[in-house]
Amino acid sequence: MAISLLNIIFFFPIPIILALLINEVRNMKFKKTIQTIIYLPHFLSWVIIAGICFIILGQSEGVINKIIVELGGQPIGFLTEPNYFWGLLTAQSIWKEAGWGTIIFLAALSGISQDLYEAAQIDGANRWKQILNITLPGIKSTIIVLLILRLGQVMEVGFEQVYLMMSSPVAHVADVFDTYVYRTGIQNGRFSYATVVGIFKSVVGLVLVVSANRLAKKFGEEGLY
């Protein structure tokens, strides 16, 4: 729960900022290249992402720690230090999904009429003012809808991600509903209890999604359904 709140606070604005930056680029080749690169991690599985993470950040074999040691520092247990764990997960999600998240905003941005910008330029608006007064209002509805829908899914944490990154030193800060269900249900065989936990989560999730959808419609937007 706290993990996904962190995700919303830190993750959510990043695709918007990225999309705004990309939107300002006039060189088509550069734009395409950057888009290709930042969409790429979305298609790799969490296993690969987590594996790369272990390779890069590991205590003794990770390259970052090797560099730190070469420079005469102490290795840092990025993966085993409970205080870093949530930050690590959030950073991982940003690295994997922020690029892909820009697509929807870029589509919204391309729908803004160029006439508005021309008019603003004639009126003497500088770039920053154009973004503030034209671009952001133009994609406001998209931002609101996505934010509301995202809030509706606050119970959903990337289960595979947490499961893969979890290790015994950080287990006490890493448990989310799904990992708990997996441990009690599948590993300890307490099926009925684990089912109840799972159903509880789904019911709360359903209520959240439905109310988020209502809220989205109240803002005069099309909801999820």
Next chain:
Amino acid sequence: MKKSLGYKITDGMIYVILALIGLITLLPFLYVIIVSFTDPSEYLRKSLILWPEKWSVASYKYILSTKMFVQSLGVSAILAVVGTALSIMITSALAYSLSRKRFFGKKVFLIAILMTMLFNPGMIPNFLLVDSLGLMNTLWSLILPAITSAWYVFLMKNFYQELPDELEEAAKIDGCNDMTVFFRIMLPISLPAIAAFGLFFAVGYWNTYFNGVLYINSDELRPMQVVLQMMLIQASTNVADPSVAAMLQSEQMLPPETIKMAAVVVASLPIIMVYPFLQKYFVKGMLVGSVKG
């Protein structure tokens, strides 16, 4: 319009920031690729490698000679091909029939499909269902639960709904029955959408991981992501399965790290290879039926 100096400076800054972001995204991959091609003895000798003196494919040779890894690649490939074909068939057929007004009981089906989107009973009921259907330890346990997605069905349905009814009527007059209308008219028309969704399905099957952990116990049927996870993560937390531990201890004394990295590269290769060419389909698929401006 003449651009001022300040404008040019911000432009330059935007380029630099974006280039940096691109670099951050790519660097971890580059490191893994570079080290996977490093000569094993050099890796053991030096503490830190940023650019190898001697390139070598020893790790790749080794990883592609281990039965376990190659087998799992085969499993994932079968999943991706068979699963995607089935998924496309079922998704498009379901979407098409739901898009026709004359379909009896349409509302009930639509609500049932919507329910799967809103309410997920969770892991244990799914597990028990797969178990009691006798799918445990078969490839079907990895295909059937993931065979379609409510979201894609709805998007496809909207697509078919926008086609004029006259199209179907004309085909009927020309002697098509419902089956031929679907296969000879509707499928070809929806090819762009099918291509996009097919790619998403294929990526999904290739990346199948957790269902493999839940439903597969035998070594021969493990999908690649599961084997990869065993190699990469279990091995580094010292709770490795004996067969995996044996796999990382090759007789030629290759360091386990370069073997792992080679495995990561092999596992992501299909996606990295096809992705740049298919990017526009992915993006299209993502945007079908979503926000308009």
